[in-house]
Amino acid sequence: MTIKDSSGPAGDLRDSVVVRFAGDSGDGMQLTGSQFAVSTALAGRGLSTFPDFPAEIRAPVGTTFGVSAYQINFGSEDVMTAGDAPDVLVAMNPAALKVNIDRIPEGGLILVDTGSFTERNLAKAGFDSNPLEGDELSKFQVIEIDVSKLTLDAVAEFGLGKADALRCKNMWTLGLMLWMFDRERQPITDWLSEKFAKLEAIRESNIAALNAGHAFGETAELSGGLKQYHVKDAKKTPGTYRTVTGAQAIAWGLVAGGQLAELPIFFGSYPITPASSVLHELSALKAFDVQTFQAEDEIAAICSAIGASYAGNVGVTSSSGPGIALKTEAMGLAISAELPLVIVNSQRGGPSTGLPTKTEQSDLYQALYGRNADSPMPVIASRSPSDSFYCAIEAVRLAVKYMTPVILLTDGYIANAAEPWLLPNLNELESFPVSFATSDDIDSDGRFNPLKRDETTLARVWPKPGTAGLEYRTGGIEKAFDTGDISYDPANHQKMSDVRHQKISGIANDIPLQGIEQGNSSGDLVVVGWGSTYGPINQAVHRARQQGLDVAQVHIRHLAPFPSNLGDVLAGYRRVLVPEMNMGQLITALRDKYLVPACPLNKVSGQPFKIQEILDAIHQNVSAQAAE
Amino acid sequence: MNEHVAPEKLTAKDFATDQEVRWCPGCGDYAILKCMQRTLPEIGTPREKTVFISGIGCSSRFPYYMSTYGFHTIHGRAPSVATGVKLANPELDVWVITGDGDGLSIGGNHLMHALRRNVDLNILLFNNEIYGLTKGQYSPTSNVGTRSPSTPFGSVDRSLNPCAFALGAGARFIARTIDTAQKHMPEVFKRAHAHKGASFVEIYQNCIVYNDGVFEEFTNKKTAADEQLLLENGQPMVFGKERTKGLRLNASTLQLEVVTIGDNGVTEDDLLVHDETNATLAQMLITLPRPNFPVILGVIYCDPVPSYDQDVMAQIAQVREKQGKADLNALIRKGRTWEVA
Numbered sequence: 001m002t003i004k005d006s007s008g009p010a011g012d013l014r015d016s017v018v019v020r021f022a023g024d025s026g027d028g029m030q031l032t033g034s035q036f037a038v039s040t041a042l043a044g045r046g047l048s049t050f051p052d053f054p055a056e057i058r059a060p061v062g063t064t065f066g067v068s069a070y071q072i073n074f075g076s077e078d079v080m081t082a083g084d085a086p087d088v089l090v091a092m093n094p095a096a097l098k099v100n101i102d103r104i105p106e107g108g109l110i111l112v113d114t115g116s117f118t119e120r121n122l123a124k125a126g127f128d129s130n131p132l133e134g135d136e137l138s139k140f141q142v143i144e145i146d147v148s149k150l151t152l153d154a155v156a157e158f159g160l161g162k163a164d165a166l167r168c169k170n171m172w173t174l175g176l177m178l179w180m181f182d183r184e185r186q187p188i189t190d191w192l193s194e195k196f197a198k199l200e201a202i203r204e205s206n207i208a209a210l211n212a213g214h215a216f217g218e219t220a221e222l223s224g225g226l227k228q229y230h231v232k233d234a235k236k237t238p239g240t241y242r243t244v245t246g247a248q249a250i251a252w253g254l255v256a257g258g259q260l261a262e263l264p265i266f267f268g269s270y271p272i273t274p275a276s277s278v279l280h281e282l283s284a285l286k287a288f289d290v291q292t293f294q295a296e297d298e299i300a301a302i303c304s305a306i307g308a309s310y311a312g313n314v315g316v317t318s319s320s321g322p323g324i325a326l327k328t329e330a331m332g333l334a335i336s337a338e339l340p341l342v343i344v345n346s347q348r349g350g351p352s353t354g355l356p357t358k359t360e361q362s363d364l365y366q367a368l369y370g371r372n373a374d375s376p377m378p379v380i381a382s383r384s385p386s387d388s389f390y391c392a393i394e395a396v397r398l399a400v401k402y403m404t405p406v407i408l409l410t411d412g413y414i415a416n417a418a419e420p421w422l423l424p425n426l427n428e429l430e431s432f433p434v435s436f437a438t439s440d441d442i443d444s445d446g447r448f449n450p451l452k453r454d455e456t457t458l459a460r461v462w463p464k465p466g467t468a469g470l471e472y473r474t475g476g477i478e479k480a481f482d483t484g485d486i487s488y489d490p491a492n493h494q495k496m497s498d499v500r501h502q503k504i505s506g507i508a509n510d511i512p513l514q515g516i517e518q519g520n521s522s523g524d525l526v527v528v529g530w531g532s533t534y535g536p537i538n539q540a541v542h543r544a545r546q547q548g549l550d551v552a553q554v555h556i557r558h559l560a561p562f563p564s565n566l567g568d569v570l571a572g573y574r575r576v577l578v579p580e581m582n583m584g585q586l587i588t589a590l591r592d593k594y595l596v597p598a599c600p601l602n603k604v605s606g607q608p609f610k611i612q613e614i615l616d617a618i619h620q621n622v623s624a625q626a627a628e
Numbered sequence: 629m630n631e632h633v634a635p636e637k638l639t640a641k642d643f644a645t646d647q648e649v650r651w652c653p654g655c656g657d658y659a660i661l662k663c664m665q666r667t668l669p670e671i672g673t674p675r676e677k678t679v680f681i682s683g684i685g686c687s688s689r690f691p692y693y694m695s696t697y698g699f700h701t702i703h704g705r706a707p708s709v710a711t712g713v714k715l716a717n718p719e720l721d722v723w724v725i726t727g728d729g730d731g732l733s734i735g736g737n738h739l740m741h742a743l744r745r746n747v748d749l750n751i752l753l754f755n756n757e758i759y760g761l762t763k764g765q766y767s768p769t770s771n772v773g774t775r776s777p778s779t780p781f782g783s784v785d786r787s788l789n790p791c792a793f794a795l796g797a798g799a800r801f802i803a804r805t806i807d808t809a810q811k812h813m814p815e816v817f818k819r820a821h822a823h824k825g826a827s828f829v830e831i832y833q834n835c836i837v838y839n840d841g842v843f844e845e846f847t848n849k850k851t852a853a854d855e856q857l858l859l860e861n862g863q864p865m866v867f868g869k870e871r872t873k874g875l876r877l878n879a880s881t882l883q884l885e886v887v888t889i890g891d892n893g894v895t896e897d898d899l900l901v902h903d904e905t906n907a908t909l910a911q912m913l914i915t916l917p918r919p920n921f922p923v924i925l926g927v928i929y930c931d932p933v934p935s936y937d938q939d940v941m942a943q944i945a946q947v948r949e950k951q952g953k954a955d956l957n958a959l960i961r962k963g964r965t966w967e968v969a
Contacts, residue, residue, distance in 0.1 A: 042966050187964060236968040240961065255956055266716055286947040287954035291715060291940070296741040300708035303701065303738075307681070307712025310699055311720065315712065333702050423965070426957045465697040465713070465720055468676040473645070473692050475700025485647060486692065 016046075016075020018083030019177065022100050023092030025059050025068045028170035033070025034418065035191065036174060039183040040074045041243045041420050046236065047074035048535065049418045050082030050608065055273070055356045062124040067099045074181075080384075080535030082417065084610035088180075090173055092116060092147070094125035101137075109141045111176075113169065115148025145216070147172055154212035155205035164202065168209035175213025185214060237422055244421040246385040246414035250318075250344060251281035253392025255288050256426055257342075258314055260393060261400050262433040264289040266308030267316045268301040273356040274412035275320045275346040298326035302343070306330060309339040310474075312436065312464035314396055318344035320412075321363045322353065328371050331405050335375045335500065337474045338451075338460045340399035340406075342392075347411040349606045358606025359413035361531045362582035367407045368560055368589060374497055376504040378402070379560040381409040383534035386421035388414060391557065393429065400434050401510075402503060403459040409559070411581075413608055414532045437461035439469050450474060450484040457510075458503035505561050514563035519545065519552025522572035524625050525618065526552045528598070530559060530586050533579055533609055540614035549622050559589070567594040575625050577601060579614050640665040643675065645695045656807035656833035657686060660754065661693055667814040668696075671821050673721045680723045681710040683730040686761050687754035687833070690725040704735025707742035710749050718937045721821065724751040728769040729759050732788055736768075744798035746825040748935040750817075753790055753828070754807075756835040757842050764838035776838075791914040791928060794828040795907065801827040802910065802929040806847055807834060812858065812925065819927050825935040832923075846923045859913070859926035864899040867922050874899035875921075884912055886921060904930040 019036070023029045030051055040047050050071040059066030073083030088109045091097040093116040104110060112132065122130055131137055132144060151172045155165045171192075178185055189207050196203035258265035267290065269279040283292045291313075295301035298319055305315030317327065324345045334341045347363045349355030367379045378398050382388040388410055395408040441461050442448045450472040452461045463470040472484060480487035481495050518541055519526070529537045534555050541553040554569060556562065570576055570590070576598035578587040584600040591598060601617045603609055643665040651657045668678065678696035682688035684703035691698030697720075701709045710724045724742075731739045731753045742749060758776070759765040766776040766783040769790060773782040794802050801823040805816045813831070820827035832843045846855035857867040857875070865875040866889075876887045876898050887894045903909060910929035916922075948954070 038964055042964060044966060044968065238968050240965050240967055242960070242963065242965040244960075252956065252960055259956065264716070266712060268712060285954075285959075286944050287951040288956065288959075289954075291944070293711070293715060295708065296737055299705060300711075300738050300741065303705040303708035304712035304715070306701075307699075307709035307714075308716035309712075310709070311679075311713045311716035313716040329702055330705065337699070423960055426960075465679050466676055466717060468674065471675050471695055471697050473694075473698035473700065475691070475698075476702055477700065 016073055016079060016083070017088070017181065018071065018073045018086045019088045019090070019181070020069055020071040020086035020100060020103070021090045021092075021173070022067055022069040022096035023090075023170070024061055024095070025054060025056065025066045026061065027068070027092045028167065029053075029068045029070050029092070032170040032174045033072060035188050036177055036183070037072050037243060037418055038191075039178060039185075039187050040072065040181070041241070042187050043183055044236070045074040046079035047072055047243075047418075047420060048079045048082050049073075050413065051416045052607075053357055062093060062095055062121045064095045064099050064125055067096050069096070069100065079419075080538050081608065081611060084612050088177075090177065092169065092173070094122045094127055094131075097131065098125045098127065104140055106139045107141065109143065110137065111143045111145065111173075113147035113173075114144045115146040145176075150212060150216065151209050154208050158201045158205045158208065160201055160205050165205065168205050171206045171209040172213035172216075175210040175215075176217050177213075178210075179214045179217030185210060236420070239422045241420045241422055243418045244385050244389070245277070245416060245418050246346075246382065246388045246410050247277035247416070248281055249385050249388035249421070250278050250382075250392045250408075250410065250415075251285065253389040254282065254316055254342070254396065255285060255290055256389070256429065257393045257396025258289055259426075260429060260431040260433075261314060261396055262431070263400070264291065264313045265316060266291050266293070266305055266313040267318070268293045268295050268304035268308070269318045270295050270298045270301045270323060272298075272320045272323045274348055274415045275318050275323070275344065277415055278318045278344060278346070298323040299330060302327040302330040302341075305341055306334050306337075306339060309334070309341055310337070310465070312462075312466075314340060314342070314400060316342040316344070318346070320346050320348045320356075321350050321366065324363065324366060325370070331377065332371055332373065332375050333476045334405040335371075335377060336476045336478075338403040340403055340462075342395045342399050342406050342408060344392075344395075344408045344410065346415045347409060349604070355606045357412065359411045359532065359608060360581050360604060360606065361409070361411055361533070362585065362604065363409065364530075364559065364580075364582065364585040365588070367409055374501065376501055377405050377407060377560065378504060378507055378558070379407045379409065380558050381531040381556070382414055383531060383555060383557065385414055385417055385419050387534075389421075389424075397432050398507060398510075400462075401432060401459060402457055402507060403462060404504065409531060411532050434462065436467065437463040437470055438467070442469060447483070448472060449482065451479060451481060453499075458499060458506060508558075508561040508564045511558045511563055514554065514556065514566045514569050516569065517553040517555050518542065520550070521552075521569070523550040523552055524573070525550070525575045525577060525621050526554050526570065526573040527577045527579065527614070527618065528554045528556065528570070528586070528590065529579055530556045533581060536609040536611050536614050537579060539611045540618060543611065543615055544618045544622075549618065551618055551622065556586070559586070562589075562593060570594055570596050575599065575621050577617060577621050579603075579609060579617065581609065638669040638675070640669065643668050643695050645693055647692050649693055650689065651686060652837050654836040655686070656756065656835070657690070657754065659807045659810065660752075660813070660831060660833065661690065663810055663813045664694070664817065667817045670814070671721075671818060677719060678721045678723070679710075679713055680725060681706050681713065682725040683727075683735055684761070685727040685730045685759070686756075686835075687725055687727040688730060704730050704733070705738060706730070707735065707738040707747075707749065707751065711742055711745070711747050714747055714749060714937050715940060718748070718941060722749050724749050726751065726753050728753065728755045728757060728767045728790065732768045732790060732793065736793075740793075740797040743794055743826045743828060745936040746798070746800060746933060748824050748826070748937050750820045750827045751829065752820075753830050754833040755790055755830050756833045756839055757787075758835050758839035760835050760838055771842075789915060790830045791828070792911070794830075795910055795914060795929065799828045799929070800825050800931050800933055801927070802830075802914070803828070803927045804830045804832070804923075804925050806832045806843070806925065808847060809925070816927065819930070823930060823932060824938070825932055845919060855919075855922050857922040857924050859902045859924060859928060861902050861904045861927065861930075864896050864901050866896070866899060873922075876900060884916060884921070904928075907931065
């Protein structure tokens with residue numbers, strides 16, 4: 001079954017609200033949305049965001065392909081997705097309305113800036129006539145406000161030119177939304193004061209626009225339509241929270257991983273959307289034991305990281321699918337030379353350049369199988385922005401403990417989306433300090449075998465250049481098991497291939513057993529996911545269970561090797577449903593390994609799953625099961 | 629426990645491994661290997677602080693035969709791996725061994741960036757103007773018309789001048805030597821090692837199987853003196869069996885010309901004096917056409933600036949001093965946080 005991206009009913013979202021800010025790429029929608037998210041988080045609400053922006057930096061003004069949107073879902077229930085359908089759409093121009101209108105459920109609230117509904121902008125958006133004048137929008141509540149004019153009035157006294165003055169429109173809109181959802185203005189004015197500390201006119205204009213939008217809400221009750229929403233607080237585990245994006249969490253997790261391994265982190269990377277934000281985050285952390293290197297290309301990025309690992313650092317590289325493809329040969333070198341390495345893949349839509357700013361999880365085959373020869377490698381996947389922190393630590397742990405490259409999968413959605421994060425006390429995390437090889441590892445005959453292995457993990461020793469007596473040569477040519485010297489011996493190649501395979505499969509004994517997120521250990525249906533589909537699957541299974549269906553959820557973090565009990569877990573259910581944002585990749589691996597008759601649910605529209613889409617599939621599978 | 633006791637004074641033997649050398653008998657690589665094993669004791673860096681990193685090709689087997697740390701990596705990527713090694717531990721002496729195919733064809737991009745960044749690496753490019761390990765195809769430095777399995781009617785694409793490439797990429801140290809020059813080569817290695825920053829050394833290396841004799845016209849002992857000009861900094865550019873030939877700048881054409889001392893009133897004072905720090909002169913010397921001019925050997929260009937790794941470490945130190953002790957617990961709590969009771 002393949003789902004087309006179409007809007008469904010809003011569902012029972014009484015305790016939460018979804019707001020979508022949409023405008024021109026230059027209208028500051030990402031900024032407006034992220035500031036609204038901060039204000040929401042500070043008010044103690046659960047939230048999840050979805051920045052949805054074009055690949056073009058500044059697409060032509062007013063066009064549909066230049067529309068940038070930021071969606072936020074916040075409320076009292078455990079918010080795990082950015083929401084299926086917006087309850088409120090803020091459309092800053094006709095193109096933003098055109099692109100987003102199909103997402104709005106009947107009765108939804110649409111707020112438009114009439115000042116931008118000029119003939120020219122309507123034509124650019126492809127409207128034959130002004131939709132505000134016809135009955136096209138009659139099934140929605142439409143609030144028409146001349147935001148452009150009101151903004152210009154609000155900032156007139158600060159003497160900005162018209163273009164600069166109009167740039168404050170986003171703050172005016174934000175002010176109105178803050179009023180509508182009972183949010184604090186103070187965090188935003190603090191932020192504006194800091195951001196424009198030295199630009200008085202711009203600072204004061206933005207604050208004035210924000211206040212004017214808020215005041216408009218307070219006084220506009222007479223105009224009808226505008227009503228204030230009070231959203232209940234989310235129930236949360238006590239502690240200190242902040243909002244975090246996946247990119248931040250990966251960067252901080254890598255730093256934490258280095259500290260727990262007691263080694264410096266070397267991060268070699270090449271800019272690529274949507275992975276660059278990890279490079280940006282880490283580059284600012286020079287005060288930590290972290291070095292970043294912007295290489296000349298993807299290959300040099302991974303090779304520099306391999307060189308750093310050879311020299312005794314934890315080498316890390318990061319990219320997105322096309323860049324990962326270029327790194328493939330070097331991954332083989334790290335496998336053959338048995339050096340630790342972490343490879344982060346922030347997946348995006350493909351093939352080829354594909355959809356650089358849109359999300360997809362279609363690089364699982366690439367991670368599991370995408371190398372020449374028999375070249376096994378652990379693969380783990382993060383489920384959410386905050387989970388990325390722990391996944392990054394786990395990737396570092398496996399890399400140094402097993403002397404192997406490790407792939408960490410995230411995606412464009414996780415990298416850019418924000419969610420509240422209960423901050424851990426890092427002093428309480430379990431450390432895994434690395435011991436380099438010493439002269440104790442020299443054999444009694446005075447020879448040093450760089451492939452001397454730990455009996456349990458099968459990991460080889462890690463000799464650090466600079467250590468006298470352990471000088472050794474390694475590389476991509478097959479090495480003799482007993483000496484580390486190059487070897488073309490047939491039996492040795494078989495043995496080394498076996499060891500490489502056993503070393504990685506043995507990791508299954510060193511990772512947590514597969515748990516069940518919700519539901520019973522046996523029953524009609526289990527929904528199995530990996531990566532960023534966690535949120536919608538979790539909510540869909542939750543609702544199905546509330547509706548009385550016998551459904552369980554299993555979410556897999558370790559994709560290679562799988563947890564040792566995964567086969568037994570899956571065997572407990574009569575049907576297995578595997579929703580993925582690809583054409584069916586995890587399902588291949590599950591069928592291959594466990595011969596389970598799993599059913600796919602695939603979506604590759606560049607947009608995350610909606611809860612409803614998964615819920616529908618659950619219903620279909622349960623009724624199909626009943627009919628069997 | 630096995631105590632590792634370093635010998636007091638290392639010799640060439642101490643830098644050899646027990647591995648059987650697998651180059652073809654008579655390959656120029658043997659001479660370069662012997663020369664390196666002889667020179668490293670003089671340089672004096674201990675074995676454990678020396679790393680040889682190579683790509684793929686005949687020359688790239690080199691690390692297996694050096695009893696230092698060594699990494700035989702993948703085709704063309706040795707400069708990238710070496711950059712990571714040097715940044716991770718700037719105390720290591722890092723040598724890169726590459727060839728004309730490895731360094732200038734598949735790895736041209738990495739070589740260019742290692743040179744322009746000025747990473748403190750000693751890069752030795754063994755130029756035999758042919759692909760040896762893949763059985764004799766023409767390379768980016770092969771002369772036009774080279775007949776090879778992939779160019780049975782002769783190659784038609786023009787060749788690349790490795791030293792000109794290095795200068796164009798911004799290298800601050802460029803030298804050239806010949807595999808058989810056992811007296812000259814150690815001096816070039818020592819100079820390359822002493823230079824802090826990327827040192828680029830092109831070594832003309834004879835492939836006895838697929839391109840034998842390609843450098844014969846200037847390496848032949850009978851004619852070498854007349855065909856080679858060995859540069860010495862601050863000295864006039866003299867060459868020839870009788871030391872009577874030299875290079876002079878023709879100011880009206882802005883080109884170099886070969887002159888003979890004694891002819892037409894030419895004296896040694898008319899000859900160009902080598903200045904290693906002069907990039908314009910380096911460009912002229914590197915691109916002198918054969919066979920009308922002698923082949924230029926020695927340190928052609930050396931004009932040091934701070935190396936990339938030094939600047940990287942300096943910036944890190946500066947940030948650390950300014951920001952104080954880094955605390956990840958504090959970092960993740962910086963900015964807007966809130967408490968849930």
